[in-house]
Amino acid sequence: xxxxxxxxxxNGDVTEFLCEPADTLLSVLRNELQLTGTKEGCGSGDCGAxxxxxxxxxxxxxxxxxxxxxxxEIGTIEGIESAEKLHTIxxxxxxxxxxxxxxxxPGLIVSTKALLDENPDPTEEEARYxxxxxLCRCTGYDKIIRAVLDSAKVMRGAA
Amino acid sequence: MVSVVYxxxxxxxxxxxxxxxxxxxxxxxxxxxxxxxxxxxxxNESRLFVDIKKIPEMMQATLGDQGLDLGPSMCCAEFTARExxxxxxxxxxxxxxxxxxxxxxxxxxxxxxxxxxxPAADTIPALMVNAAICVIAGVKGERSVSVEEFVTxxxxxxxxxxxxxxxxxxxxxAKNTSDAYLRFxxxxxxxxxxxxxxxxxxxxxxxxxxxxxxxxxxxxxxxxLVQEAADAxxxxxxxxxxxxxxxxxxxxxxxxxxDRRGTVEYRRxxxxxLTKRAAQIAATRARGN
Numbered sequence: 001x002x003x004x005x006x007x008x009x010x011n012g013d014v015t016e017f018l019c020e021p022a023d024t025l026l027s028v029l030r031n032e033l034q035l036t037g038t039k040e041g042c043g044s045g046d047c048g049a050x051x052x053x054x055x056x057x058x059x060x061x062x063x064x065x066x067x068x069x070x071x072x073e074i075g076t077i078e079g080i081e082s083a084e085k086l087h088t089i090x091x092x093x094x095x096x097x098x099x100x101x102x103x104x105x106p107g108l109i110v111s112t113k114a115l116l117d118e119n120p121d122p123t124e125e126e127a128r129y130x131x132x133x134x135l136c137r138c139t140g141y142d143k144i145i146r147a148v149l150d151s152a153k154v155m156r157g158a159a
Numbered sequence: 160m161v162s163v164v165y166x167x168x169x170x171x172x173x174x175x176x177x178x179x180x181x182x183x184x185x186x187x188x189x190x191x192x193x194x195x196x197x198x199x200x201x202x203n204e205s206r207l208f209v210d211i212k213k214i215p216e217m218m219q220a221t222l223g224d225q226g227l228d229l230g231p232s233m234c235c236a237e238f239t240a241r242e243x244x245x246x247x248x249x250x251x252x253x254x255x256x257x258x259x260x261x262x263x264x265x266x267x268x269x270x271x272x273x274x275x276x277x278p279a280a281d282t283i284p285a286l287m288v289n290a291a292i293c294v295i296a297g298v299k300g301e302r303s304v305s306v307e308e309f310v311t312x313x314x315x316x317x318x319x320x321x322x323x324x325x326x327x328x329x330x331x332x333a334k335n336t337s338d339a340y341l342r343f344x345x346x347x348x349x350x351x352x353x354x355x356x357x358x359x360x361x362x363x364x365x366x367x368x369x370x371x372x373x374x375x376x377x378x379x380x381x382x383x384l385v386q387e388a389a390d391a392x393x394x395x396x397x398x399x400x401x402x403x404x405x406x407x408x409x410x411x412x413x414x415x416x417x418d419r420r421g422t423v424e425y426r427r428x429x430x431x432x433l434t435k436r437a438a439q440i441a442a443t444r445a446r447g448n
Contacts, residue, residue, distance in 0.1 A: 021164060060262045133262045
């Protein structure tokens with residue numbers, strides 16, 4: 001079967017790729033574009049390791065087809081830092097040791113950014129519900145939530 | 160994953176042409192949160208995917224004096240953020256907010272939840288108590304069916320080849336009317352209903368219930384509209400006795416199965432409790448309107 005040509009914008013850069021219509025956006029990011037920061041966990045939309053934004057909306061890239069990226073704006077973990085400087089969320093995840101094995105971390109950081117873009121001052125409960133689709137099997141979540149709430153505080157200039 | 164032929168028409172007419180002329184098995188792609196998982200298990204098969212998200216009417220919702228015209232494919236994240244819709248149909252919005260995670264709600268839609276036709280779909284009972292109408296477009300024109308007629312069994316509905324659910328219409332609720340939806344899951348987030356109940360009630364100025372609709376989910380092959388439960392509420396002030404009678408009627412109407420989520424006995428009991436509580440919440444909301 002012939003491949004489909006897709007033109008999209010990833011982290012602000014216009015990007016073109018070829019993919020099979022059945023390829024997921026996750027597979028295109030990792031295997032065609034070598035953007036391997038986005039991780040594959042469950043492949044069924046349950047774990048959130050593959051979280052990206054499509055036109056500003058948080059989604060699991062394992063549940064999006066690569067062809068659906070045509071004309072869209074995609075945001076991945078690689079676009080979170082700017083000018084080789086870590087984003088506040090990344091710094092806070094390090095500071096609070098909010099990771100152990102690290103597989104869930106890119107997805108959690110992308111999701112946290114989406115949360116704080118929508119709600120700069122979430123309660124702990126709001127943060128926990130918003131991030132319920134990002135599973136972590138190491139930390140027990142407590143340090144993650146501390147890093148998220150501390151990021152929020154710094155980002156809204158309240159720290 | 161299957162081999163896919165992908166088409167993304169930009170009008171309902173174009174979508175119907177593609178759907179009706181398709182020569183291979185065809186699937187309509189809305190949010191894909193059910194479809195892509197269902198397709199993962201298939202090998203050596205091909206499907207035509209018709210992505211309907213480029214069709215503007217499929218993605219919009221308009222609330223007016225007559226009620227809500229909901230584009231079936233608007234994602235739940237956008238739908239649940241609509242304060243105007245929440246003010247009128249809080250039960251339907253809370254049902255949509257229970258579907259999956261933030262990520263899943265970024266793709267999944269009320270129309271997709273309806274067309275996937277799972278017995279445990281959260282929005283179907285909430286659509287039923289709001290007397291929602293499904294407008295289906297096809298080559299021969301349009302037809303409208305109630306949600307009760309739309310869902311026909313476990314994962315099945317009345318849609319035929321070449322047809323597209325183009326609109327979900329909800330009438331504007333009468334004065335002093337509100338709705339609520341509750342489901343039970345063993346954890347607090349991201350699970351599939353063990354049982355669910357939606358209730359809509361209309362109260363008069365004395366607080367007497369003059370109209371009610373009760374629908375239960377995950378306790379039968381399809382969500383069920385339970386007239387006996389509604390009748391137990393109508394004419395009462397929704398006192399404990401009336402609520403208990405409505406809950407008992409919901410339990411009696413349930414025909415659940417035993418699976419890893421719960422037993423027959425458990426589901427039958429829980430659906431009655433949920434019905435009582437959803438009726439109380441709907442009544443509290445109706446009094447505040």
